[in-house]
Amino acid sequence: MDAYKRAGVDVEAGKKFVDTVKRISNNADLGGFGGMFPLNLAGVSDPVLVSGTDGVGTKLLVALEADKHDTIGIDLVAMCVNDVLAQGAKPLFFLDYLGIGQLVPEKAAKIVAGVEQGCELAGCSLIGGETAEMPDMYSNGHYDLAGFSVGIADKSKLVDGSQIEPGDAVIGLPSSGLHSNGFSLVRDVLFKQQHLSINDVPEGLETDLGEELLKPTQIYVKQLMPLFERKLIAGAAHITGGGIADNLGRVIPAGLTAKLERSSWQVPAIMRFIQSQGNLSQADMDQTFNLGIGFILVVHEKDEGEVLQELESANQPAFKIGHIVKGEDKVELSEVQK
């Protein structure tokens, strides 16, 4: 009965781990063939499910280098639920996939505890997941994480940017740092070119690189959901790979331009540090990083004051970073001031 274990797959350890996940998530129903979610449709007349799937990229390799696995699950949830949110949908539930060379229960438990924490921050339920032990696929303690979130919206409350019009305000919400994008470039510059270590504390930063780089991705669901519910949002973008222009550009209608003023916000110190260390062009920076803006809202001029006030009440920092004009380019960032 041990041939499979000798081949690198410990079925018993896998079963025990399911019990650990049940405990972490307070969900005794886990471990069935599928995760169940009863649908409460009160107040929803024309329901649309909105789903997002994502990973956390090579931020994982930084977590491995720092041997810190308890927050990468927050990143995973954030990457998925912020995408669902950007269409005006409320994330309902979440499932995770963990591919791993050898199941180390304590490490896997930390990863899942982060996922559960992310779900709590997003107000959604962890209803299932898969932990796949794959010897020969992942080595050196490597693992990969994929997440899936499903949300719901009444069709009339979906946001796709089509209602955006000239004069609308563009409001930026700060990121908590790099979030989960651009890490192959970050690692290339800091660790391969500059031979820095995660324990280094560069001038201008308050923490060592490990802590700075692993700051969990901000989850915007609870602060923003009331604004979507009240139909105060004309367009929304989760700023991920491709940066501000690519992601905001996806919701700007043809013939309009989001004109953004760089001086209206501060680029985080870690990004300025990476730029200087890697001698990166502004275009490289713009297309790879969130530049300090993790989520963007486009709101009609008449709603701007109310939206900013609501966000302030919710303790969510936010500031006007531009406005919508007629034009050909979907997004236009002002020149960098030297």
Add this chain to the structure above:
Amino acid sequence: MDAYKRAGVDVEAGKKFVDTVKRISNNADLGGFGGMFPLNLAGVSDPVLVSGTDGVGTKLLVALEADKHDTIGIDLVAMCVNDVLAQGAKPLFFLDYLGIGQLVPEKAAKIVAGVEQGCELAGCSLIGGETAEMPDMYSNGHYDLAGFSVGIADKSKLVDGSQIEPGDAVIGLPSSGLHSNGFSLVRDVLFKQQHLSINDVPEGLETDLGEELLKPTQIYVKQLMPLFERKLIAGAAHITGGGIADNLGRVIPAGLTAKLERSSWQVPAIMRFIQSQGNLSQADMDQTFNLGIGFILVVHEKDEGEVLQELESANQPAFKIGHIVKGEDKVELSEVQK
């Protein structure tokens, strides 16, 4: 603007690949922040969403060895939708996650074409996905796949095995082969211990090992959904990791035993070959492989004839492999006849 590409992530290739996926899936809406699925609730009074997530394990390494990537996506869909089906829910949509060291568009297109084919076989829609280029994480052309399916059932039609009673028939549906489980053991026995190659055609097999091992996992959705709709199923199990006893055992109520007669079906030649080559105990076989039975139904005695007839009409082979009795063990397999 090329620093990220030099660091191993080709954003432009990624964007082009999204267009490829749109073409393959005939879904021009792909590429938004989240995948949309309008919910048609006609005939559903108390909707429950049922979600499954899974991967295909180290069957991927066989696909890599054979450089054959066009059916592994069918396995991915099968592993997820059969889980959703086992609870009586109809799979609605699917999303995939592809983690890859370097995006090779032709190869990734083949993988996604398999996913799309799997979705067609399951009657569900491919509404989104993520392709993550992760240099330093995956090497040697390796990639990992995770899938995610959401289905729906009216609460009254969910199947959890609680209605199973003594006298019920246990009906087995043949697997198409190994499906997507046990591959670390398969590879250990055939390739590491016995030094066979994927081009070898062992005695008793009709094809070479590559073709045999990569046979896509059977998808049971279309054949079985009408039976669930008509409430003819008291319990259902998708036979994956852990084998028949573990998976069927999950739905057998306390105090009952599913007594199965091994002589009622044939163990596929590939599994007998692996057992002999690896000198594997019967317990190893039972707990690792599906033994030729990919999906199991438990039906009340009065419904047995009708269910078997319906399956015959649907061209789905099926045979009675046992019945339910009072007892302590959840599943009891008869002795092996020498």
